[in-house]
Amino acid sequence: MTYVVTENCIRCKYMDCVxxxxxxxxxxxxxMxxxxxxxxxxxxxxxxxxPAKAIVPDSxxxxxxxxETNATYAGQWPRITRKGEPPTDADEWKDKSDKGKLFSAQPAA
Structure with missing residues (x-):
C-alpha cells in the first residue's frame, strides 16, 4: 500500500508533506x-x-x-525535498471541490 495525492492538492500545493x-x-x-x-x-x-486533506492511502x-496520475507524473516531474512557498491564493482553494479539471501536466518551474 502507498499514499496518493488527490485533486484536493490542486491550486493549494502547501508542501507541508514534503x-x-x-x-x-x-x-x-x-x-500540485x-x-x-x-x-x-x-x-x-x-x-x-x-492542510487540504489531499493525501489518502491507495485503499x-x-x-x-x-x-495513475501520481505514478505517471512522478516519472516526469522534478523531485521536491524541501517545502517551498505555497501559492498566494492557496487558502482560497483549500476547501473547494471538483478541482480535477484544473490539473496541469506541466512540471514545477
Whole structure:
C-alpha cells in the first residue's frame, strides 16, 4: 500500500508533506504534488500534515482516480525535498471541490 495525492492538492500545493517524508517521494507539478508509488514506504506521516486533506492511502476510494496520475507524473516531474512557498491564493482553494479539471501536466518551474 502507498499514499496518493488527490485533486484536493490542486491550486493549494502547501508542501507541508514534503518536510516530513523520510524517503523524499514527492514530485512537483505546476499546481500540485504527486507521490511516487514505487518509492513510498507507506509510513503515513505525510497524510496528517496536509492542510487540504489531499493525501489518502491507495485503499481509500478517493485514491483510485488519482493513483495513475501520481505514478505517471512522478516519472516526469522534478523531485521536491524541501517545502517551498505555497501559492498566494492557496487558502482560497483549500476547501473547494471538483478541482480535477484544473490539473496541469506541466512540471514545477
Amino acid at each position: 518536510e516530513v517524508c523520510p524517503v523524499d517521494c514527492f514530485y512537483a507539478g505546476e499546481n 504534488l504527486v507521490i511516487n508509488p514505487s518509492e513510498c514506504i507507506d509510513c503515513g506521516v505525510c497524510e496528517p500534515e496536509c 481509500d476510494d478517493r485514491a483510485s482516480a488519482w493513483a
